Amino acid sequence: MKDRAETRTLAGDAYAVIHRAIRSGLLKPGQRLRFAELQALCGMSVSPVREALVRLTAEGFTVSDDHRGFSVAPLSVAELLDIVATRKLLEGEALRLSIENGDSEWEGRLLAAHHMMSRLPRERDDLPTAIREDWDLRHADFHRILISACGSPILIELCEKLFVRADRYRRLSVSVPKQDRDVVREHERIMSCAIDRNAEEAVAALKDHYQRTADAVQRLFEMQEAL
Amino acid sequence: MKDRAETRTLAGDAYAVIHRAIRSGLLKPGQRLRFAELQALCGMSVSPVREALVRLTAEGFTVSDDHRGFSVAPLSVAELLDIVATRKLLEGEALRLSIENGDSEWEGRLLAAHHMMSRLPRERDDLPTAIREDWDLRHADFHRILISACGSPILIELCEKLFVRADRYRRLSVSVPKQDRDVVREHERIMSCAIDRNAEEAVAALKDHYQRTADAVQRLFEMQEAL
DNA sequence: GAGGATAGGATTTTCGAAAATGTCGGTGCC
DNA sequence: GGCACCGACATTTTCGAAAATCCTATCCTC
Structure with a gap:
């Protein structure tokens, strides 16, 4: 297969x-x-x-x-930070619009996507590849659905491109040891704020989520550099 | 040649x-x-x-x-509006950052670019192609320089892509008759606000500038549709 | 020895034709 | 008459080799 x-x-x-x-x-x-x-x-x-x-x-x-x-294409801290900053801007706005425009069908899809993701163990280094890829897929789905009601095909397309472009960095973050984060909880918070139509909180939570990932990867880069 | x-x-x-x-x-x-x-x-x-x-x-x-x-790729009012909305978001932020980070060398380049553009007659249908293309080039330069100090290569790249993607629509707007706009003045206002480091006003002027172009093209579309 | 030209090999880029696929109209069957 | 099937043609896609370009090592000159 x-x-x-x-x-x-x-x-x-x-x-x-x-x-x-x-x-x-x-x-x-x-x-x-x-x-x-x-x-x-x-x-x-x-x-x-x-x-x-x-x-x-x-x-x-x-x-x-x-x-x-x-x-x-090479990886660099500079690019990582740039990607994250731009994603905050784009996805932040896209999420805001989605919350504004999304109907209850959107809420349902969001709940479902989050459920699918939370049933799987959080990404870890030692997991078999198949499971990690499954998690990746569901994670991507969650973020896709989050902004899917924004009403702007171009915004969606740009977010999608930045999402995949961030993927190599995200995979790095998985191998960062002992992060004091609860990724499932982070996603949950974004979702519940969104469903409560609390745009400000939801956007803040989303940005925070990205920043944490960025921080983890950045630490990894600095560790490697110190070698 | x-x-x-x-x-x-x-x-x-x-x-x-x-x-x-x-x-x-x-x-x-x-x-x-x-x-x-x-x-x-x-x-x-x-x-x-x-x-x-x-x-x-x-x-x-x-x-x-x-x-x-x-x-x-076909043209449509929907895409036009989407492009403009996304450009407002991206270039608005890029301009804000540029105003924040730009040094006096940036101001100088901006002044120069605006000067180059304003010395040429505003685009019109009946102008020879060469002059129109020259204007296009300088106009593109002006907008490029406007956001060049934002510090985010990705943002710059995305703005550039949307700029060229908007080009077919922009060309349409040139053939819209009797618009009550002063395009040179609009650019001038953006520039002077930027140099005054008045980010809010500059961004507002930029967004207004794009909206006016969009409105003109949209009217054209509706006229054509009415045929 | 340093530096520059050059030949040979490695690699990318382009070509022209073959293979694969889609399109359209006609034929036969129900 | 309607519809599935078939075949000839148009077009895209892929191939394998030729052409163009780049890289490297060697040789020559100073």
Whole structure:
């Protein structure tokens, strides 16, 4: 049961495979990407692989240097902070709008999504990959639904892109030891404020949630740097 | 002196050519894009053309339907309003940050950019293309510089993308007759508030500026619909 | 030895054709 | 008549190799 997904084109498959390889860390930040290797990884010719890289580059997962090839986009504290600051702005506003516009069907979906997530153990290093990926999926769903009623397709699209762009950093945060946070509780608070239509509190809770993740990852970076 | 720009790859040229053709209206919203035609237009083989289309699709200028080809992204009032609302949010915040962080060198660049723009006649339908394009460039520069000191590369990147995405609509607004606006004055007001470090007023002026353009285009849409 | 030119190999980029897929109209069956 | 099936054509997608470009190591000159 391979994850990569019989999309309708090989290029789509290649995109999925490489995207996953980058997010999972199989392809490391900064690593040079050679066509020969990627073709072997994806099991296809150069054209769809190149197409996938072009798409990934447009989304910031890889960088391209004309005639010199592609490489995995590097990670940095600066980018992390920038992503988080921008997400606070965008998702904060999107959540505010969702609370304004969302109907009870939205509330229901939100409750359901949170329930699905809270039934699974919180992400940890030592969990099997399958469970962690399941948690990731549900976590992503929760945040997606949170802003889904904002009424602005562009805002949703931008938030989605920043969410996946933050993913590599988020995975890092999982391996930060002894964080004094209760992630389930954080999500719960966002949700209950939202359902209470308390926009200010909900947005504050969401921003706080992001900031905590950012702080954890930043500590990790600084620890690594100290080596 | 062809505009399209001996970039370092043919795909880059193709991107520039098609991008320009879409923005100029040579390729119309919704129009089906056949490889044969684009290859003739760009004077190259299918591979670089396809790469250009993939990039354009990632940026929202074209849409792709697997195995059925690409087409120019359609225009709609809904998208226009969404773009404007999102730009108000993003550029508003970016401007606020720029005012907070910008130094006097930034002020200088802003003054210069505004001067460059105001020396050219305001865009009008009947002006030669070259002058209009020159105005476009300077106008883009002004807005770019306005937010350039915000300190957030991601915010800048997102604003830039929305700016070009708004371009097709902006061109429409030029052909709206007898608008009671003074566009030069509007820019001037934004700039002077910014230099006075009056963030609130500057942001309000910027948002107002965008809203006026949106209103003009929306009227145009409604007129066309009434036909 | 330093620095610059250069040949050879490695890699990306582009091409032209083959393969895959979609489209459209016609044919036969109910 | 309506509808599913089939086949020819149009178009996109993918392939494998050629062309273009970059990198590296070597040689030559000073």
